[in-house]
Amino acid sequence: MTPPDVLEAFVGLDGVVIDTSPLAVESARADKSGHRSNSAPLAVAYATTVEGVQELMRLATAHQIPVVTRGGGSGLAGGAIGQDGEIVLSLERMNQILEISVEDRLARVQAGVINSDLLAAAGEHGLWFAPDPASRQWSTVGGNIATNAGGLLCAKYGVTRESVLELSVVLADGRLITTGHRSVKGVTGFDLTGLFIGSEGLLGVIVEATVKLLPISPHPVWTLAARFGDIGGATTACQSITGAGHTPAIMELVDSISLHHIHNYLDLPTPPDAEVLLIAQADGSDANEQIAIFAGLCEVAGGSVVTSAEGPDADALLHLRRSMHPAMERLGQVLIEDVSVPRSQLGAMFEEIRKIERERAVLIPTVAHAADGNLHPNFIVDGDEVPDHIWDAADELFRRAIALGGTLTGEHGVGLLKRRWLVDELGDDQWQLQRDIKSLFDPQGILNPGKVFTH
Amino acid sequence: MTPPDVLEAFVGLDGVVIDTSPLAVESARADKSGHRSNSAPLAVAYATTVEGVQELMRLATAHQIPVVTRGGGSGLAGGAIGQDGEIVLSLERMNQILEISVEDRLARVQAGVINSDLLAAAGEHGLWFAPDPASRQWSTVGGNIATNAGGLLCAKYGVTRESVLELSVVLADGRLITTGHRSVKGVTGFDLTGLFIGSEGLLGVIVEATVKLLPISPHPVWTLAARFGDIGGATTACQSITGAGHTPAIMELVDSISLHHIHNYLDLPTPPDAEVLLIAQADGSDANEQIAIFAGLCEVAGGSVVTSAEGPDADALLHLRRSMHPAMERLGQVLIEDVSVPRSQLGAMFEEIRKIERERAVLIPTVAHAADGNLHPNFIVDGDEVPDHIWDAADELFRRAIALGGTLTGEHGVGLLKRRWLVDELGDDQWQLQRDIKSLFDPQGILNPGKVFTH
Known part of the structure; x- marks a missing residue:
């Protein structure tokens, strides 16, 4: 036909x-x-x-x-x-929240429910949904699961995988299976729930999910902003905070190029040339004490610090970070990369990025989820197509992240754009094994063909 | 040959x-x-x-x-x-701890390292390894991973899966692959790390692992013990604690038959007939306040409460729970079951167990990890072989746990003893898909044949 x-x-x-x-x-x-x-x-x-x-x-x-x-x-x-x-x-019209259980701290949702709609509905019961990708206002829970989405809160609250209990999945041939359990624990057979999470539409169609919700803390969140004269001071501060055993709810690092453009976008005075910004939040009953400790460690590393309890001042600090993407979009088409390295290599990865900038004569404004070592280097492109010299720079970036013990994608997935590097990270044997799993679930190759794997 | x-x-x-x-x-x-x-x-x-x-x-x-x-x-x-x-x-002679990184909060270990040896080594760096199966003193990290082992702390700190970053696995044909990442985040391809965790030796031989370590809290742990006149009061207390958004580090429920035998074993006075024991621990900076809240909720539910800061009194309380297994072993050969249900169904599951006792004329002393809904019903058997009437009672137990939205095994795995019920929980389609995954990894069927799946 x-x-x-x-x-x-x-x-x-x-x-x-x-x-x-x-x-x-x-x-x-x-x-x-x-x-x-x-x-x-x-x-x-x-x-x-x-x-x-x-x-x-x-x-x-x-x-x-x-x-x-x-x-x-x-x-x-x-x-x-x-x-x-x-x-x-x-699946965006399959957007029903089927159940919220306070006792079991879970929600059962159709895959098309918008993340922030679930957050709002859970909030009415004193609960919240931890996965918080920047796309929270328009991304779906099913999409969050299919990509194992991250966000700002992962170091403390985990990625999407840590919030999923049970999945209903339509297989390539139309059969419906349910994996996982409504119970907190369960080890019956292989963990197919985990296998579907982050599988980017290659293994089945996730149609419903049972997800964990967390109780909303009654304690106010505290926020800190520290400005450093250079990136080295800021990464030292990050590493001394996590190295001392602290787990900030949020810890975001904005490099100097990014900060410059954010100030510009928000009509703020231009910051000193090499200035970088660190924003951290602490929650829980001792949030205030935690922030005081973070502040001390930032000052030791040369930072100039302000702290704030919950309220407009704290919101304004976080708004600086959240303005990154619109500030970049004013400059051109944005290619956002997503490398992740062990926490101890955060400073080293920033150095590699600066080296690539010099070697390739390209600017790479970068923000990082510093508590978990996930960096988003941005490339600004003219027009729709990413030119080869930018992909070459990205290629360098991926190789250096992998060499530091990291990965080419921390939370965005492989999709089309990173498939050519997949084998570099997995190695031939694992790459082939993953392809074989794909073929097992989808023998005709009709589920999202051409994504994740090159041929 | x-x-x-x-x-x-x-x-x-x-x-x-x-x-x-x-x-x-x-x-x-x-x-x-x-x-x-x-x-x-x-x-x-x-x-x-x-x-x-x-x-x-x-x-x-x-x-x-x-x-x-x-x-x-x-x-x-x-x-x-x-x-x-x-x-x-x-793998027990492959027992080297290859690395402990304070900055990256991780350890790299050979699979045969004893769990408590890793715990001790991490402790020297102010860190600890969360998975705490009762077998901690003699079980290996590799075995913990292969079974996705649980323990007392799972409701707050997760099962073994939540503590694994990276695995080195020898495949059936001798090839070596490394899955996962040393970084906190990573979504490159399918989550084979998760697939190997809990795969009970069917997919490959886990030879090394990189596992997460957590910082040891500087705050003292608080302990509570509450005695209730019946199981209903105790399960109500558990459900009101978790339902109010609290997450005890430990919450263990000991039913009246178990308590009777534990007292006997420890030469304590015989408790009143239907008395049950609830033991809870809270940690973190507000441990004391949490325990006070738990105590209040226990008293509302009819419990008689004692609380204790860290020390010999608290140890004595937890020792009661830890004496369950030796107390049972004095009675005969013990078959420990492992059903898990949603938290809200804890009381209902205890009622089902009591019904099965009456219907089948068999005693089923039961302890529960009450914060996550995982119950260990014990059957006492004469001799090595489990008689059919006991398996029939266990069969009832599994069916009722599954009917309550739970699972036939929360943390022990399927192995040989539960394989005949696997299909009841997974359904035919998922069971077959799991078998096909097994065949993909092990086409000759030489890895732990006959376990998990019946033929």
């Missing part, structure tokens, strides 16, 4: 709305990475029920039609974008 | 010591579950190097010899016992 004929078969399905409008298929060509596919997908299929997803996958299997599962479209690696011949399966 | 000829090939390997002495092969027939295999394995192979394990697996693949990987032999499900025709690969 020709593609339009095949699509005909999908149009009548219960629980799925097929949209072939230019608006729908064009927007499914891109995500927040800046990357666009070369062509539009056949259609966007909006699922409204689990059974609809099952029917769609049965048909897709029968007709060997590739299916790209998509949540809020907030990905940063091109992992959920569609192209010619593919159906983009959007 | 006949088995002795095959064994000849293994004898000359570097990095492996082959032991065919009756003492070695007889002890490898059993673990701490009380179960013994019908026959002795061919040999115990003590590996001393990673390369030795690789060579052994290459030969095992060449000759299709089944290999059962074994740590401290502390398993409770028969998962690491050997039988006729099998080689038991013991």
